[in-house]
Amino acid sequence: MKHRNNVKQFSKTPSHRGAMFSNMLASFYLNESVITTRQKAKELKRLSEKFITRAKKNISLPETEKGKKLHNKRIVLKTIKDEDAVKKLFDEIAPRFKSRNGGYTRIYLLGRRLGDAAEMAMLELVEKKVVVKETTDKEKAGKEKKDKADKKEKTEKTEKAEKKEKKEKKD
Numbered sequence: 302m303k304h305r306n307n308v309k310q311f312s313k314t315p316s317h318r319g320a321m322f323s324n325m326l327a328s329f330y331l332n333e334s335v336i337t338t339r340q341k342a343k344e345l346k347r348l349s350e351k352f353i354t355r356a357k358k359n360i361s362l363p364e365t366e367k368g369k370k371l372h373n374k375r376i377v378l379k380t381i382k383d384e385d386a387v388k389k390l391f392d393e394i395a396p397r398f399k400s401r402n403g404g405y406t407r408i409y410l411l412g413r414r415l416g417d418a419a420e421m422a423m424l425e426l427v428e429k430k431v432v433v434k435e436t437t438d439k440e441k442a443g444k445e446k447k448d449k450a451d452k453k454e455k456t457e458k459t460e461k462a463e464k465k466e467k468k469e470k471k472d
Contacts, residue, residue, distance in 0.1 A: 309344050319380070322348060327383035330390045334425035339410065342422040346406050349424075352377050353405045356395035397428050 311318055325345055329335045337345065355377055359370045377387055398405050404427065411421040 309340065311341065311344075323380055323382055326352070326381050327386040329424065330381070330386040330394060331383070333394075333430065334423060336411065336421060336423045338414075339408070339420040339422040342408050342424045345424055346408060348380075350403065350405050352381070352390065353395060353398060354403070356391045357398060359391060360395060360399055393430070394426065397426075397430070401428070 409423045414421050
């Protein structure tokens with residue numbers, strides 16, 4: 302009987318399952334979205350939201366409680382071996398969800414995969430990172446040169462077209 306057993310097996314050994322979700326969580330936190338099967342996305346959502354909540358706890362802790370902050374990070378590092386992903390989770394992702402109480406991720410269903418017809422889904426963070434790109438003086442100068450070159454090409458083309466029209470009218 303499978304009473305009170307909530308672990309999804311995915312036809313994998315516990316070590317393989319743990320490594321698979323560890324890698325998926327790392328790539329999810331680094332890329333902020335991941336495409337996988339629907340069932341794996343559901344399980345990944347459950348795990349990722351627990352870790353985001355754990356990372357959010359560090360925000361509210363005072364600086365005097367460095368031991369608790371370190372403890373939270375080590376708990377997450379038990380599962381996710383990628384230090385860059387954990388750093389991004391604690392430094393960038395958790396502060397974005399400071400005012401949100403759960404529901405940090407969403408699942409989009411993408412249809413069925415060719416080959417085995419598995420239901421595919423995309424898991425992504427609800428609040429996306431806003432990137433403001435500032436152009437430098439060099440980029441602006443390069444853009445202006447490109448615009449001038451485009452204008453020259455257009456004027457040359459229109460001049461050629463006008464000459465052809467004049468020839469056609471004379472004939």
